[in-house]
Structures are given as C-alpha cells and as structure tokens.
Amino acid sequence: MEWLVPFTLTVITASTPLLLAASGELITEKSGVLNLGVEGMMLVGAIAGFAVTASSGSAILGIAAAVIAGVLMSLIFAFLTLTLMANQVATGLALTIFGIGFSALVGSKFVGFAIEPLPGLSIPGISAIPIIGPILFGQDFLVYLSIAVVIGVGWFLAKSRAGLVLKAVGDSHHSAHAIGYSVIKIRYLATMFGGAMAGLGGAYLSLSYTPMWAENMTAGRGWIALALVVFATWRPGRLLAGAYMFGLISVMQLHAQGAGIHVPSQFMSMLPYLATIIVLVIISSDRAKIRLNAPACIGQAFRPAH
Amino acid sequence: MTGDAGAEAMKGAAPAQLEVRGVTKAFPGCLANDDISFRIEPGEIHALLGENGAGKSTLVKIIYGVLQADQGELLWEGKPVTIHSPHDAREMGVGLVFQHFSLFETMTVLENIALAMNDVRDMAVLRQKVIEVEKTYGLPLDPDRHVYTLSVGERQRIEIVRCLLQNPKLLILDEPTSVLTPQEVEKLFETLRRLADEGCAILYISHKLHEVKALCQRATVLRGGKVVGGCDPREETAKSMAEMMIGQKLTAPDRGKDREFGDVRLEVSDLSLISDEQFGTHLKNISLKVRGGEIMGVAGVAGNGQNELFQALAGETEHEAAPDSIKIDGTSVAHFGPRRRRRLGAAFVPEERNGHGAVPDMSLSENGFLTAFRRMALAARGLIREVPTRSFADNIIKTFDVRTTGSGAEAGSLSGGNLQKFIVGREILQDPGVLVISQPTWGVDAGAASAIHQALLDLAAKGTAVLVISQDLDEIFAICDSVVVMSEGKMSKPRPMADVSIEEIGLLMGGLHDLDGNATPANDTALEGGRVGQA
Numbered sequence: 001m002e003w004l005v006p007f008t009l010t011v012i013t014a015s016t017p018l019l020l021a022a023s024g025e026l027i028t029e030k031s032g033v034l035n036l037g038v039e040g041m042m043l044v045g046a047i048a049g050f051a052v053t054a055s056s057g058s059a060i061l062g063i064a065a066a067v068i069a070g071v072l073m074s075l076i077f078a079f080l081t082l083t084l085m086a087n088q089v090a091t092g093l094a095l096t097i098f099g100i101g102f103s104a105l106v107g108s109k110f111v112g113f114a115i116e117p118l119p120g121l122s123i124p125g126i127s128a129i130p131i132i133g134p135i136l137f138g139q140d141f142l143v144y145l146s147i148a149v150v151i152g153v154g155w156f157l158a159k160s161r162a163g164l165v166l167k168a169v170g171d172s173h174h175s176a177h178a179i180g181y182s183v184i185k186i187r188y189l190a191t192m193f194g195g196a197m198a199g200l201g202g203a204y205l206s207l208s209y210t211p212m213w214a215e216n217m218t219a220g221r222g223w224i225a226l227a228l229v230v231f232a233t234w235r236p237g238r239l240l241a242g243a244y245m246f247g248l249i250s251v252m253q254l255h256a257q258g259a260g261i262h263v264p265s266q267f268m269s270m271l272p273y274l275a276t277i278i279v280l281v282i283i284s285s286d287r288a289k290i291r292l293n294a295p296a297c298i299g300q301a302f303r304p305a306h
Numbered sequence: 307m308t309g310d311a312g313a314e315a316m317k318g319a320a321p322a323q324l325e326v327r328g329v330t331k332a333f334p335g336c337l338a339n340d341d342i343s344f345r346i347e348p349g350e351i352h353a354l355l356g357e358n359g360a361g362k363s364t365l366v367k368i369i370y371g372v373l374q375a376d377q378g379e380l381l382w383e384g385k386p387v388t389i390h391s392p393h394d395a396r397e398m399g400v401g402l403v404f405q406h407f408s409l410f411e412t413m414t415v416l417e418n419i420a421l422a423m424n425d426v427r428d429m430a431v432l433r434q435k436v437i438e439v440e441k442t443y444g445l446p447l448d449p450d451r452h453v454y455t456l457s458v459g460e461r462q463r464i465e466i467v468r469c470l471l472q473n474p475k476l477l478i479l480d481e482p483t484s485v486l487t488p489q490e491v492e493k494l495f496e497t498l499r500r501l502a503d504e505g506c507a508i509l510y511i512s513h514k515l516h517e518v519k520a521l522c523q524r525a526t527v528l529r530g531g532k533v534v535g536g537c538d539p540r541e542e543t544a545k546s547m548a549e550m551m552i553g554q555k556l557t558a559p560d561r562g563k564d565r566e567f568g569d570v571r572l573e574v575s576d577l578s579l580i581s582d583e584q585f586g587t588h589l590k591n592i593s594l595k596v597r598g599g600e601i602m603g604v605a606g607v608a609g610n611g612q613n614e615l616f617q618a619l620a621g622e623t624e625h626e627a628a629p630d631s632i633k634i635d636g637t638s639v640a641h642f643g644p645r646r647r648r649r650l651g652a653a654f655v656p657e658e659r660n661g662h663g664a665v666p667d668m669s670l671s672e673n674g675f676l677t678a679f680r681r682m683a684l685a686a687r688g689l690i691r692e693v694p695t696r697s698f699a700d701n702i703i704k705t706f707d708v709r710t711t712g713s714g715a716e717a718g719s720l721s722g723g724n725l726q727k728f729i730v731g732r733e734i735l736q737d738p739g740v741l742v743i744s745q746p747t748w749g750v751d752a753g754a755a756s757a758i759h760q761a762l763l764d765l766a767a768k769g770t771a772v773l774v775i776s777q778d779l780d781e782i783f784a785i786c787d788s789v790v791v792m793s794e795g796k797m798s799k800p801r802p803m804a805d806v807s808i809e810e811i812g813l814l815m816g817g818l819h820d821l822d823g824n825a826t827p828a829n830d831t832a833l834e835g836g837r838v839g840q841a
Contacts, residue, residue, distance in 0.1 A: 161426060168410050168421050175408035178372070179422045180392030292412050292452075 007255055008135050012143060013209050015247025017042070017201040019146045021225035022239055023153050024197025029229055030157065031190035032170035032297035036092025037077055038198050039222025040099020045070040045199025046206040047103040047110070050213045054113050063203050070199020071192050073099060078191040082184050085301045100216055110213045117211040118142065142204045149197065154236035166190060170295030173302040183302050198222065227276035233283055234293045246272045321384030323348045323476050323507040324369070329378035331364055338364040340531040341378070346476065351498065351508045353518045353539055355551055356528035357751035359721060362511050366478055370402045371395040396424050401469030403462070403479045409453050415464055416449040422468045439470050443497050457609070459490045466497065477501060478509045483517060487607050488812035495521050515544035529553055552752050561763060565787065568598030571771035572740045573633040579618055587611040587795040589618065594790055594800060596740070596771040601762060602800065603786035604775040607815050611795040612775045613657070616744045619773070620654040621647045634740055649680060651739035655729055657748065659722065663729045666718030670710065671699035673717050674732050681736045706731035707757065723754035730758050734765050741765060744775040759785050779808055791815055
C-alpha cells in the first residue's frame with residue numbers, strides 16, 4: 001500500500017488546475033457566454049505567474065500576476081464578443097491560439113529557470129499523521145483554494161440572489177434585460193471570473209505542479225476543463241467529482257507504466273474526451289436533463305431590441 | 307371627443323397619475339414617437355391603441371425606463387420625473403406585464419418573482435406575500451412549480467402577481483390577452499376592474515377592440531408615432547376604432563355567398579403522434595377533412611398541439627404514423643417529407659416568419675425560389691434561372707402590395723406584416739390545391755390582415771382546401787366555413803361556423819371535451835350537415 005499516498009497526491013495535483021479553470025468557465029457559461037479560450041488564458045496565466053515569481057522571488061506576487069493576466073485575456077474576449085458582438089466560438093479559438101503564441105514569446109527567456117515550488121501546508125503533528133496527514137493537511141494553499149472555489153460557486157448559484165440573476169441572464173437574456181438587469185455587465189463580470197480562475201489554474205501548473213516554464217505546458221488541460229463543464233452538466237458538485245475523475249485518468253497512465261502494464265499513453269490521454277463524448281450523448285438523449293441545467297442562451301450574442 | 311379635451315375636463319382636480327408631455331423618440335431611420343402627449347388618471351383604465359409600428363411599445367419602454375426619450379417629459383402625480391431604469395420605474399410604482407413573457411423557464415415561480423423585485427431579503431417572507439396576493443386577487447399559483455410546466459395563462463398570472471406585489475399605482479399591460487381563452491380573459495378583466503376600483507391606474511394596450519370596448523374608459527390612438535386622437539371606447543364601435551387606428555375605411559372580407567365545396571382534398575384520419583420536444587404536446591387521434599373551396603379554422607390556446615399538427619401536416623416531423631393517416635388529394639403522404647407533399651400541390655405557411663417561413667438574410671427573390679422552384683420552374687439543370695426567379699418575386703410584391711425596396715431586399719428587413727404578405731403570396735401564387743397556414747395575421751396590422759384574409763378567401767373560391775390554424779377567434783369567425791378546436795393535443799369534431807358561438811369555442815378551448823358536439827342533439831345534426839355540405 002505504500003504507493004497509495006504518492007498516487008493520491010499526484011491525482012490531487014493533476015485535478016487542481018482542472019478544477020480551478022472549470023469552476024471559472026462554469027460561471028462564465030452559466031451567464032450565457034461560451035469562452036473557448038480557456039487553454040490560452042491558462043497558458044498566459046502560467047507564464048505570468050512564473051515570470052513574476054522568478055523575477056521577484058515572491059510566489060504571492062506571481063499568483064496575483066497570473067490572476068490579472070487571466071482577467072486581461074478574458075477582457076479581450078469579452079470586449080470582442082460582448083461589446084463588438086463577434087462570434088464567441090471563433091473568438092474563443094483565436095484567444096487560445098493567441099495565448100499559446102504569446103506565452104511562448106514571453107516565456108522564451110524563462111525556459112530552463114528553476115523556482116522553489118509552492119510550499120505545502122505544514123501543521124506540526126497533524127501533517128505527520130500517516131496517509132491522512134500528507135493527503136489532507138500537506139497540500140499547498142491553491143489545492144484548498146480550488147476546493148473552496150467550487151464550493152463557493154455551488155453556494156453562489158444555488159443560494160445567492162446574484163447567482164439567481166446570473167442564471168437568469170444565461171437562461172433568457174431578453175427577459176433579463178426587460179426586467180432591468182444589465183446583461184452585458186453581468187456577462188463581463190462572469191467572463192472575467194472565468195479568466196481569473198483560468199489564470200490561477202495556469203499558475204498552479206507553473207508554480208506547483210511542475211515549477212518551471214515549458215512552452216505549451218498546459219498540454220490540453222484547458223480543453224479538458226471545457227469538456228468538464230459539459231460533463232458536469234453545469235453542476236458544481238459533479239464538476240468536483242469530474243475534475244478528480246479526469247485527474248485520476250490522467251495520472252493512471254504514469255502509474256500503469258510504472259507497474260509494468262503497457263497501455264499506450266495516447267489511449268489514456270484520450271479518455272477524458274471520450275468520457276465527455278459519452279456523457280454528451282447520454283444527456284442529449286434526455287432533453288429534460290440538459291434543458292434544466294444548460295444555460296439556454298449560451299454562445300448567443302445579445303443585442304437589446306428597441 | 308379628443309383625448310386632450312378629456313384631459314382638459316379633468317384638469318384642476320387631482321393631478322394625473324401619469325402625464326406624458328411631448329415625448330419624442332427617434333431610432334435610426336424612423337421616428338418611433340413624435341410629440342406624444344396624454345394623461346392617465348388614478349383608477350382609470352386607459353387604452354393605448356395603434357397598429358404595429360405605431361409606437362406603442364416604444365412609449366411603454368420609455369415609461370418603464372427601458373428607453374430614454376429624446377425630448378419631452380413625464381409627470382408622475384404632477385411632478386416631473388426622469389426614469390433611468392426599470393428599477394426606478396418599479397420604485398415609483400409602475401408595474402408592467404410584458405407582451406412576450408419575461409419569464410425564465412427553468413426557474414420556479416418564486417424565483418421568477420424574486421428576480422423582478424427590487425429588494426428581496428428573505429425568500430420565506432416573499433413566499434408568504436405571494437400567497438397573500440394570490441388569495442386576495444384569486445390568482446392561484448404554486449410558488450415552487452417550474453415555469454416550463456405551466457400553461458400560458460398561468461405564466462401570465464406570474465407576471466401579474468409579480469406586479470401586484472409592488473403595490474403599483476400604474477399597471478401597464480401590453481397585449482395581455484393574445485394567449486388567453488375568452489374565459490381567462492374575463493377573469494383577467496375582473497382582476498383589473500378590481501385594481502382600478504382600488505385606485506390603480508391601468509394602461510391597457512391591445513389591438514383586440516372588443517376587449518378595449520368592454521374594459522376601458524378612455525383611449526388614446528397612435529398612428530405612425532403620433533397621437534391621432536382619443537375616444538371613449540364605450541361609445542365607439544370596434545370598426546370605428548379600427549378605422550381611427552389605420553386612418554382609412556376598413557372593408558370586411560367578402561366571403562361570397564352560396565359557396566359550394568368540392569371533393570375532400572386534405573384528409574387526416576386518426577393521427578396520433580408523440581412529440582419529442584420537451585415541452586411539446588402529443589397529438590391524439592386527430593381526424594379532419596377539408597374539401598376544395600372550404601376554409602377550416604383550427605382554434606385553440608397556443609401550445610395545445612397546433613405547432614405539432616402543423617409540422618405533421620407539412621411533413622417537418624418524421625414519424626411512424628400509418629402512411630394513410632394524412633392524405634392529400636387522395637394520395638397517402640404521412641411518410642413523405644415536405645418536398646414530396648409540395649409536389650402533390652400542397653403549400654404550407656408556418657407561424658414564424660423569420661427563420662421558418664423565410665430566411666431573414668436572403669433576398670426576397672431567393673426566398674421565393676426556395677419553395678417555388680419546382681412548381682414555378684425556377685431551376686434548370688441544377689442552376690437557378692435568375693430572370694424568372696426575380697420576376698416571380700416581383701409578381702408577389704406587386705400582387706400582394708408588399709412594401710419593400712424590391713425583390714433584392716433582405717427578407718429580414720421587411721416589417722412583420724409585409725414579410726407575411728410576401729410569404730402568403732409566394733404560396734398562393736403557386737396555385738396550391740391544399741394550403742395549411744398557421745397564424746396568418748399574427749402581429750400583422752389591420753390593413754395587411756384584411757388583404758391576407760381576402761387572398762385566402764379568393765384562393766378558396768378557386769377550389770383550394772384551406773386549413774387556418776389561428777388563436778385569433780375574430781379571424782376564424784371572419785373567414786372560416788367550419789371550425790375545429792384543439793385542446794391538449796385532441797381535436798373537437800368539425801362544426802360549421804354558422805352553428806357555433808364564441809362561448810362554445812371558448813369552452814372547448816378550455817378543454818371541456820364532454821361538450822364536444824354532444825351537448826345537444828340539435829348540434830349533432832348540425833355537425834353532420836356541416837360535414838356533408840354546407841346546409
């Protein structure tokens with residue numbers, strides 16, 4: 001059983017960036033905005049976090065920079081799609097391509113740099129308890145933050161008035177506008193939250209998961225985060241479970257190889273998408289299910305009628 | 307008597323609840339409101355009349371703070387006010403029941419109400435208040451039901467309860483009855499009269515002039531963005547008010563006398579269909595026969611299976627019904643798609659113009675081509691024949707008086723009434739043997755509506771079987787020879803128009819199937835007479 005603790009630890013670290021980015025995208029999508037630029041926002045967040053941490057020596061400053069970078073990226077998207085009414089799908093794809101290139105450009109100077117990884121929590125006595133100690137009480141603070149974020153998102157959507165308004169805007173923007181809510185403003189805020197969380201997810205990769213910068217280091221995690229939101233049918237509880245399931249699948253290949261089982265790594269990296277496709281087929285066959293949770297106005301530009 | 311004169315008479319007394327003074331609002335290319343002035347007293351039920359595009363909706367939006375006027379001012383209880391947002395309007399005491407419901411389908415009744423309240427601290431308190439208002443005004447509603455499970459009438463109740471919770475001093479209703487049965491309308495009126503008695507001013511917007519006559523004490527008439535007059539609806543006739551709205555004499559459609567019907571051209575027998583739409587209605591044992599020269603109306607409250615019926619008749623839904631459950635001129639077509647049905651001489655006009663009846667981004671001539679290319683021979687060897695295609699569109703525009711810049715104009719740029727005239731014209735000029743048309747004059751102004759009605763009557767006179775699916779009972783009474791009523795996917799037996807009263811249809815719309823033609827033996831005989839030949 002000595003493999004259990006390191007295995008669980010890698011699952012947690014693999015799931016955390018997915019959970020952060022997907023929680024943000026869930027809020028964005030609930031407001032009716034489909035931002036396919038998650039991968040790009042994560043990469044820009046990763047390089048911003050890494051560059052600032054490497055230059056200043058402060059991980060906190062680095063994390064703040066990653067959040068700001070993610071928000072700035074999402075603002076580009078929001079301005080194009082919400083103010084200028086550009087097509088959301090095309091703009092999101094462009095944002096990802098832009099993020100890949102831009103992060104590589106900025107990051108070229110930082111390849112080969114090494115930084116200290118984020119410190120894990122260390123509570124004397126408790127963190128030393130076998131098995132439970134390192135898993136529950138030995139993580140860095142972003143892991144705990146990611147759990148707090150998804151719980152917060154769940155509470156926000158289910159209990160708060162602002163969450164109700166957000167869902168209303170995603171459900172029927174014309175109705176929300178007629179009652180007097182500012183659809184565009186609410187969507188800007190939701191998109192910015194998505195950007196902030198994607199930036200944070202990127203920072204987790206470059207500051208904690210592998211404390212270094214490598215070009216295109218997100219390696220498709222932004223896309224998995226997007227798939228995860230649909231997989232979870234826009235429900236935060238399922239999002240948490242799904243993130244850990246996808247995290248589990250992605251580290252299984254490493255451990256399978258270590259154990260001498262030969263599963264092609266491509267097969268394993270394909271699994272999250274396959275799972276998403278299967279879930280999509282299942283939920284699409286039951287319209288009631290998707291109808292009740294999916295934001296009806298997703299991806300549609302809002303033009304207030306006269 | 308003009309609106310101004312009425313207002314003069316009331317001046318000197320208490321200030322008006324709301325006075326609109328010289329409000330002007332321009333949009334690019336159109337002056338929606340041009341120097342509009344009128345006043346509404348407390349406790350008064352005031353009608354705002356006008357055709358589509360007369361500027362009613364713009365004015366309502368200005369009063370409710372959705373839009374800002376370019377010029378002019380609003381006086382609330384005698385004091386000038388600026389209303390920046392619906393939030394401000396609600397704060398002041400203006401409630402608005404929207405024409406197209408502003409509801410969120412996947413949320414509960416209570417959540418929907420909370421969203422439109424300015425300050426909600428505690429959902430439990432709100433729930434209590436909702437239940438109180440429902441009791442006081444006799445508007446039963448379960449606060450925890452999801453909106454998508456509710457009927458249209460119940461949905462409207464949400465909107466009304468939502469307004470009443472704010473203790474409004476002015477309640478605005480924008481076309482509130484277009485989706486209600488006559489009985490539901492009567493109930494709504496009771497509530498409104500009661501509110502007015504309590505001192506609430508009511509601004510009632512409708513193009514149903516019978517209702518305005520029954521409910522309102524004063525009316526302001528708009529045309530082309532201007533106030534063209536005022537009247538006391540109780541002293542006018544529906545016709546005189548309609549003429550004031552359109553500014554010209556109105557001619558009733560000419561039905562012709564002693565109409566003779568030919569063979570059955572459209573026959574539906576025992577058609578049952580399970581709808582795969584989530585909020586759809588299943589069709590249950592639908593049977594009807596329409597003869598050449600006959601116009602049959604399908605009445606019913608929206609959402610009782612009319613859309614499903616239209617789609618089944620047009621061949622839009624794939625289904626496994628027996629092929630002979632639908633026959634066009636004797637040919638079994640239930641397993642055919644729309645194109646093969648059209649080839650047999652059927653034509654279809656759906657309810658939704660933009661996106662269903664026409665492609666909004668395409669020109670009129672391209673839209674004409676889409677349904678007519680075979681019957682009008684507009685294509686040759688897989689290519690579009692430009693010249694005949696354009697002249698076909700020009701012909702529609704000329705024959706049906708479509709107001710547009712020409713056959714190259716985008717369909718989406720036309721007003722609702724003009725686009726409808728084009729679509730109806732496109733099908734009629736193909737000289738169909740069977741025409742199924744859904745909501746032919748929905749949202750169409752009175753002038754265009756009477757042109758469309760006349761065109762349908764002329765078409766029937768040439769021997770076409772016409773099936774009109776409509777929620778507008780006035781329309782059904784004006785043009786149809788016989789009527790069936792749909793309720794919850796079931797269809798009543800056909801009745802000749804002459805033997806049926808508006809009350810009976812209303813009861814059938816409400817789903818009272820035991821009254822279905824069996825109420826009295828006399829009706830049964832009439833029914834037989836109606837089916838075999840007009841007595």
